Amino acid sequence: MTPVADTNNPSPHTAETYQQSLTVTFEFPVIFTRDVFAADNPLLADVLDRLGERRRHRAMIAIDAGVDQAHPDLQHRIKEYFHAHPDGMELATITVLPGGEVAKNGWTVVREVMWSIGSAHLDRQSFVIAIGGGAMLDMVGFAASIVHRGLRLVRVPTTTLAQNDGGVGVKNGMDEHGQKNFVGTFAPPFAVLNDFDFLATLSQRDWIGGVAEAFKVAIIKDAAFFDYLCDHARALDQRDSAAMEQTIRRCALLHLEHICSGGDPFEFGSARPLDFGHWLGHRLETMSDYTIGHGQAAAIGIAVDSHYARQVGLIDDGDLQRILDGLTACGLPIWDDLLDRRAVDGTLEVLEGLEQFREHLGGRLTITLPDGIGRKTEVHQMDPGLIEKAIDFLRGPAAS
Numbered sequence: 022m023t024p025v026a027d028t029n030n031p032s033p034h035t036a037e038t039y040q041q042s043l044t045v046t047f048e049f050p051v052i053f054t055r056d057v058f059a060a061d062n063p064l065l066a067d068v069l070d071r072l073g074e075r076r077r078h079r080a081m082i083a084i085d086a087g088v089d090q091a092h093p094d095l096q097h098r099i100k101e102y103f104h105a106h107p108d109g110m111e112l113a114t115i116t117v118l119p120g121g122e123v124a125k126n127g128w129t130v131v132r133e134v135m136w137s138i139g140s141a142h143l144d145r146q147s148f149v150i151a152i153g154g155g156a157m158l159d160m161v162g163f164a165a166s167i168v169h170r171g172l173r174l175v176r177v178p179t180t181t182l183a184q185n186d187g188g189v190g191v192k193n194g195m196d197e198h199g200q201k202n203f204v205g206t207f208a209p210p211f212a213v214l215n216d217f218d219f220l221a222t223l224s225q226r227d228w229i230g231g232v233a234e235a236f237k238v239a240i241i242k243d244a245a246f247f248d249y250l251c252d253h254a255r256a257l258d259q260r261d262s263a264a265m266e267q268t269i270r271r272c273a274l275l276h277l278e279h280i281c282s283g284g285d286p287f288e289f290g291s292a293r294p295l296d297f298g299h300w301l302g303h304r305l306e307t308m309s310d311y312t313i314g315h316g317q318a319a320a321i322g323i324a325v326d327s328h329y330a331r332q333v334g335l336i337d338d339g340d341l342q343r344i345l346d347g348l349t350a351c352g353l354p355i356w357d358d359l360l361d362r363r364a365v366d367g368t369l370e371v372l373e374g375l376e377q378f379r380e381h382l383g384g385r386l387t388i389t390l391p392d393g394i395g396r397k398t399e400v401h402q403m404d405p406g407l408i409e410k411a412i413d414f415l416r417g418p419a420a421s
């Protein structure tokens with residue numbers, strides 16, 4: 022190999038550089054389906070063998086405790102499914118893990134998953150099949166990505182938010198150091214199976230949570246989808262399954278299009294367009310000790326950043342009103358009293374979220390804002406005074 026010559030280097034110190042380059046291609050299907058564990062549904066067995074290996078695939082099943090409780094027959098159905106496909110798959114173990122943010126808070130549950138993988142003697146070509154909400158999927162995905170430097174992960178997201186955002190992408194994580202997703206890896210899954218049948222048992226909070234992510238991506242990327250969400254806000258609130266499935270499909274595909282075609286799937290740059298509203302949302306989640314749901318916190322963040330966008334002339338009064346009306350019509354919040362909380366020096370505590378967001382992404386602060394509806398722009402600083410005005414404005418409608 023010939024070193025890369027540096028003819029411009031006047032320094033007396035020599036350096037032989039051998040420039041390396043490698044490309045790794047990831048492929049994974051995201052499938053929308055129903056009744057994935059019906060014994061006569063071949064989908065899961067086919068997915069495990071999608072590389073045509075024609076062998077008996079070993080799999081560990083991890084179930085979110087909230088899903089396990091809401092679907093008491095699930096474990097039995099999973100066992101029956103493996104019995105019905107004896108040639109292609111073998112059930113190593115089933116483990117039930119805490120659901121909700123507590124699952125990804127600190128190392129306890131992550132370690133439990135790693136131990137289960139080890140005790141079941143799964144190898145790097147074995148599968149971890151994780152069934153649950155976004156938090157539990159983040160945590161199991163993280164554990165699966167570090168044991169043996171990465172096992173195959175199949176996600177079966179069971180909330181609207183996990184199906185249209187959290188469970189379909191390439192990231193996982195856990196909360197540490199008082200910050201959301203402080204620890205984690207980029208690790209694309211082997212497959213994602215979005216089974217709509219799980220959604221019927223969601224609480225109203227977790228049913229509507231995913232719609233906040235849909236508003237987020239529609240406002241910055243897809244004006245027609247934004248119209249759809251505004252038109253169907255009440256139907257979504259009233260648990261119209263057809264409207265929700267359409268919302269999930271469109272939102273998931275917009276996220277995937279960004280991840281797979283946006284040019285920066287592992288976020289090496291400083292921009293994260295899909296996190297519109299999230300610098301504040303993430304901060305509110307931690308400030309509330311995770312009593313505010315991720316979707317609800319995102320909705321408040323979207324409301325504040327949309328008002329900010331109005332103040333700097335990126336959207337007009339009509340756009341802002343439609344955003345706020347759309348969010349509230351489907352039962353999402355645009356206010357929380359934590360927005361008013363101040364540190365001892367008098368500054369709003371939420372403002373700390375800006376620096377945490379910058380540090381998490383690295384480089385220059387980059388915040389995505391709408392530029393009209395369906396388009397986005399990036400700004401590299403946020404005026405605290407205008408954020409405070411946005412908060413003042415939102416306190417008004419919330420109080421009334």
Ligand SMILES: NC(=O)c1ccc[n+]([C@@H]2O[C@H](COP(=O)([O-])OP(=O)(O)OC[C@H]3O[C@@H](n4cnc5c(N)ncnc54)[C@H](O)[C@@H]3O)[C@@H](O)[C@H]2O)c1
Pocket residue numbers: 085086087088091119120121122125153154155156157159179180181182183186187188190191192193194201219220221222223224227230315316
């Ligand atoms: N990795 C990513 O790219 C990404 C993206 C967005 C969000 N997230 C993360 O996702 C998390 C939020 O996920 P979420 O909104 O799915 O909530 P969640 O995972 O916190 O789940 C909420 C509750 O619903 C229960 N539950 C799950 N499915 C159920 C079902 N079918 N029936 C009844 N109960 C059920 C859970 O047990 C939990 O109590 C946050 O931690 C967020 O940071 C990750």
Ligand SMILES: [Zn+2]
Pocket residue numbers: 186234299315319
């Ligand atoms: Zn989000």
